[in-house]
Amino acid sequence: SLNNLASNYQDQGLYKKAEPLFKRALAIDQKVLGAEHLSIAIIHENLASLYQDQGLYKKAEPLFKRALEIEFVLIQREAPYLLLSDRRAYMQSFGYAFESAFSFASYGKSGINLALFSRLNRQGLLEEIEKRQAKLSTLSGAQKKVLEELQQITRRLATRNLNTEKRKKLNEQRESLERQLYRLLPVLEPRIVDVSQVAKAIPPYGTLIEFKRYKPYVAAGYDKKRWERERYLALTLNSKGIIETIDLGLANPIERTIQAALSASEQQQGDAQELWDQVSALVIKPLKEAIGDSKTVFISPDAELNRIPFSALTSHKGDGLLGEVVNLRLLTTGRELLDLAKFSKSISQKPLVVANPTFDLNNKQSRRDVKIGSSQERSGDIRISSWEPLPGTDKEGKAIAKLTNAQLLTKEKATALAVQQQEAPKVLHIASHAYFLTNQKKDRMNVRRLENMEGIRIAPSKVFNTENPLLRSGIVLSGANQPDANPEDDGYLTALEVAKLDWQGTELVVISGCESGKGDIQSGEGVYGLKRSIAVAGARSSLLSLWKVDDRATAAFMTSFYQRLKDGEGRADALAATQKEFRSHPIPGWRHPYVWAAFQLSGDWRPIQW
Numbered sequence: 001s002l003n004n005l006a007s008n009y010q011d012q013g014l015y016k017k018a019e020p021l022f023k024r025a026l027a028i029d030q031k032v033l034g035a036e037h038l039s040i041a042i043i044h045e046n047l048a049s050l051y052q053d054q055g056l057y058k059k060a061e062p063l064f065k066r067a068l069e070i071e072f073v074l075i076q077r078e079a080p081y082l083l084l085s086d087r088r089a090y091m092q093s094f095g096y097a098f099e100s101a102f103s104f105a106s107y108g109k110s111g112i113n114l115a116l117f118s119r120l121n122r123q124g125l126l127e128e129i130e131k132r133q134a135k136l137s138t139l140s141g142a143q144k145k146v147l148e149e150l151q152q153i154t155r156r157l158a159t160r161n162l163n164t165e166k167r168k169k170l171n172e173q174r175e176s177l178e179r180q181l182y183r184l185l186p187v188l189e190p191r192i193v194d195v196s197q198v199a200k201a202i203p204p205y206g207t208l209i210e211f212k213r214y215k216p217y218v219a220a221g222y223d224k225k226r227w228e229r230e231r232y233l234a235l236t237l238n239s240k241g242i243i244e245t246i247d248l249g250l251a252n253p254i255e256r257t258i259q260a261a262l263s264a265s266e267q268q269q270g271d272a273q274e275l276w277d278q279v280s281a282l283v284i285k286p287l288k289e290a291i292g293d294s295k296t297v298f299i300s301p302d303a304e305l306n307r308i309p310f311s312a313l314t315s316h317k318g319d320g321l322l323g324e325v326v327n328l329r330l331l332t333t334g335r336e337l338l339d340l341a342k343f344s345k346s347i348s349q350k351p352l353v354v355a356n357p358t359f360d361l362n363n364k365q366s367r368r369d370v371k372i373g374s375s376q377e378r379s380g381d382i383r384i385s386s387w388e389p390l391p392g393t394d395k396e397g398k399a400i401a402k403l404t405n406a407q408l409l410t411k412e413k414a415t416a417l418a419v420q421q422q423e424a425p426k427v428l429h430i431a432s433h434a435y436f437l438t439n440q441k442k443d444r445m446n447v448r449r450l451e452n453m454e455g456i457r458i459a460p461s462k463v464f465n466t467e468n469p470l471l472r473s474g475i476v477l478s479g480a481n482q483p484d485a486n487p488e489d490d491g492y493l494t495a496l497e498v499a500k501l502d503w504q505g506t507e508l509v510v511i512s513g514c515e516s517g518k519g520d521i522q523s524g525e526g527v528y529g530l531k532r533s534i535a536v537a538g539a540r541s542s543l544l545s546l547w548k549v550d551d552r553a554t555a556a557f558m559t560s561f562y563q564r565l566k567d568g569e570g571r572a573d574a575l576a577a578t579q580k581e582f583r584s585h586p587i588p589g590w591r592h593p594y595v596w597a598a599f600q601l602s603g604d605w606r607p608i609q610w
Contacts, residue, residue, distance in 0.1 A: 002028070003043055010050050022047040038094065041070040045095040052100070052219045057107040061114050064104070067097040068114075069192055072121045076190035079129055081182050083175050085468075087126050088525075096217070098122055098524075102233055103217040105245040112245045113195060116235045119210045120193050123300065123333040126525055129188065130499070130536045136185045138502045143184040150177040151500045155420070158471060158494040159483070193335050199241040201337035206296040208334045209287065210235040213251055213303035213523050232283070232305070236290040237334065244290040254282050255304045262307060266547045268594045273312070276593065280313035280322070288316040296327040300334050303523045309546055309597040311579055323576050330602045332526050332535065340540070340604055349505075351406035352425035355397025357414035357432050357478040359387040361485060377514055377548045386481050392551035393431035396512065399559045400429055403566050404610070415478045416493035424503045424538070427510075427608065431558070433476035434513030434545070436529055439469075439520070469520035470496035473529035475511060495519070495533040504538035507608045508571060512558050517544030517600060531602060541571055541603030553595045557582060565608055572605035 006021035026043045033039055048063035071094045079087045101118035104111035137147045156162075157170045202208055212235065216228045232248040248254065261275035283305065291297060299310055310330065311323035322328060331337070394410065401408035404427060409418055419430070473495040480491030503509065511517075511530055519529020526532060534542045543561075560581060564574035582596035590596070 003046065006050075007046060010046075010053065015050060015054055018050055019047075022050060036070050036073055038070075038074060041067045041074070041097070042095045044070070045097045045100070048097070049100070049217075049219075052217070055219065057104065057111060061104060061107075061110050064097050064101060065114055065117065067095065068101065068118055068121070071095075071097060072125070072192055073190045075125060076129060076188060079126065080133055080185070080188050083178050084130070085175075087129075088522075091126065099214055100217045102212055102214040105233060105235065106247070109243075112235070112243050115212075115233070115245065116195050116210065116237060116243055119212055119235060119300075120195065120198055120333065120335050123210070123302070123335070123524055124526055127332065127532055127535060128335075131538070132188055133182070133185055134499070134502075134536050135504060135538060136188075137181060138504065141184075143181055146177055146181045146184060147500070150174065150181060151420075151497075153177060154497055154500050155488070158474075158492065158497050159490045193338065195237065195243065196241055198334050198337055199237055199239060201341050202237065202239040202298070203296055204239050205294055206239050206298065207291050207294040208237045208298040208300070208337070209291075210237070210300045210334055211248075211283070211302045211305050213305075232302075234283070234287055234290070236287065238294070246286050246290060248283055248286060251303070254279075257282060258304055258307060262547065265309075265312075265593050265597065268589075268592050272593050276309070276312040276597075277314045279308060280315075283308070284313050284316050284322060285318070291316045291326070294326060296329060297322075298329045298331055298334065298337065300331050301526075303521055306521055306527050307546060309593070309600055311576065311600075312593045312597040323579065327572065327605075328576065329572055329605045330600060332602070336603070349423050349425050351401075351404040351427040351429070352409070352419075352422055353397050353401040353404070353406045353429045353431075354409045354414045354419060354477070355400075355429075355431040356390065356394035356410045357476070357480070357491075358411045359389065359476065359478065359491070360481040361412065361479045362482065377550060387433055387476055390432065390551050392555035393512070396431045396555035396558050397429075399555075400431075400562045403559075403562050404429075412478055415489055416475075416491060416497070417489040419477070419493055420497065420501060424506045426506065426610075427508045428503070428506060428539075429510045429512065429558075429562075430475055430477075431512040431555075434511055434516040434530070435474060435476065436515050436518040437472040439472075468496065469528040470494065470499060470533060473519050473533075474498075475513065475516070475530070495528075495530045498530060499533035499536045501537045503534070506537075506539040507604070508541050508543065509534045509539045510543040510558070511545070512549075512554055514545055514548040517546050535603065539603070541601060541605070543571075543575070543599050543601050545598045546600060547594075547598055549598045550595060553587075553590050554598075556590075557595065557599070566610065568607055570605055570607045572601055575599070575601050 002021045002025035006018040009018035022043060029039050029043060044063045044067035048060040051060035075091055079090055082090055098118055102115045105115040137143050153170055153174045157174060212233045213230055214233060215230050218226055218228055230251040232251055232254055234246045234248055236244045257279050261272065261279050264272040264275050310328055311321065313322045315322045315325035317325060397408060397410055471494050475493045477491055477493055479485060479489060483490035516530050519527040519531060522528055531542055531544055557578060561574055561578045564577055579596045582590050585591050
């Protein structure tokens with residue numbers, strides 16, 4: 001009641017009446033509830049906002065930081081025991097300290113530090129919790145048995161042709177097993193990362209860029225609007241610990257420019273590179289002084305910036321592409337640098353290559369509603385009833401398997417079940433169709449519109465009615481044209497199934513197909529799709545595509561990339577060199593960003609010890 005009365009006074013601008021009530025409420029809660037409780041965090045936020053409204057930022061900052069510390073500890077302590085579907089809602093139950101922290105970036109040095117502290121500790125936090133739990137769940141004993149049952153349920157849940165009632169029952173079973181598993185797992189020790197720790201993990205002449213989409217909080221008095229329109233902010237940190245902040249402007253114009261460049265790249269238009277230059281002018285050029293003469297740039301994107309092929313952007317200096325001027329490294333969060341500093345245990349398991357699946361196991365050319373792959377693209381719409389073979393993947397698979405001395409699974413053996421049953425390979429390369437289906441609530445109208453415009457029928461079994469983005473993202477493998485033929489394997493490997501696999505120690509996962517890097521974009525958590533699931537499964541890096549890719553060009557691109565990897569080049573360096581090669585390729589069409597900029601590496605950038 002004291003807290004609410006204080007908030008009432010604050011809303012009226014009666015700050016002197018509000019302050020003692022907030023303080024008294026805080027003292028009572030601390031005595032009864034202890035130092036770390038949700039109520040304690042919220043009253044810290046309220047008292048901080050009271051000072052912020054009065055322009056007393058030095059008094060507000062330590063209170064906001066304390067609220068954030070409590071919030072981050074509670075999320076790491078409580079979220080592991082919640083269902084995956086409930087964790088995001090739990091995070092949103094906290095106050096507005098996380099969002100408000102970025103408004104402090106314009107209030108001086110300590111405010112900038114607070115904003116970066118908030119970003120480094122919150123970005124990708126649910127993914128990290130899930131990743132750490134996945135690692136613990138591979139231990140032997142009761143948890144291993146529950147995990148195996150959970151994997152079986154997940155496999156059944158990923159089947160395309162489930163009615164609503166059966167899906168509901170399977171979801172209930174899955175949630176029950178999740179509860180059992182999380183109760184059995186060892187307690188995760190919460191960690192709070194300090195900005196100075198991350199600075200020490202940045203190599204000399206290196207700069208970390210943390211992008212953030214946020215709503216500015218305006219402390220302009222009780223009668224003014226508190227929250228403004230979304231903007232993008234860039235927070236930079238170098239190895240010397242110097243932090244800088246750059247306001248990039250309103251989010252909508254930046255996102256419209258990104259979308260135009262993506263569309264031009266996918267359609268192989270002549271002005272694609274010019275449009276990426278415009279994107280660079282909005283998100284990279286303003287960082288010219290902050291990046292300076294850095295040799296290595298680590299980028300942690302947010303929101304729609306996750307869709308940018310950063311190698312295609314003009315450099316901050318304006319003389320060439322960014323990937324030619326600096327060593328580009330993409331991360332989910334700068335916090336990853338602390339974990340990547342620890343080298344993984346080298347596993348003896350051979351690399352695994354999965355390519356050229358036989359989609360139609362009946363070996364009959366079934367009637368197709370729409371011919372997928374007629375332009376030799378490695379994707380199609382999951383809603384359409386049949387998948388065409390990809391001859392380029394056969395050549396690609398054989399070449400890469402020979403280069404890496406890998407186990408090769410092709411045709412009828414290239415199944416989702418075979419991938420799931422394999423021990424963690426050193427490197428996993430899958431060359432096939434990949435897909436991401438947008439949210440069905442938003443997409444159902446588009447399905448009907450497509451039918452009316454094109455005169456085609458969308459296969460009802462492929463209209464996948466689920467709001468879980470990890471069930472709307474996946475890879476198409478052997479038998480996908482007859483999903484009901486095998487009750488154990490419908491021919492699809494979904495992102496949800498990938499997240500339940502054990503790829504601890506796997507150095508690199510490459511999904512050489514269209515749109516394998518797409519997913520639902522959630523600010524603060526990155527891309528919910530294959531990218532996230534591969535990281536949760538334990539792989540140290542992934543190479544995925546941002547748009548549809550050409551079958552023949554991709555086969556040549558991947559072969560060149562793996563040759564460099566085998567010769568000892570780092571993952572990021574091998575990708576950059578292959579991109580440079582294709583920008584001046586003898587085949588003119590392959591010089592377009594559509595070909596060379598499609599694939600993006602995330603995670604560990606170093607060489608693979610073959």
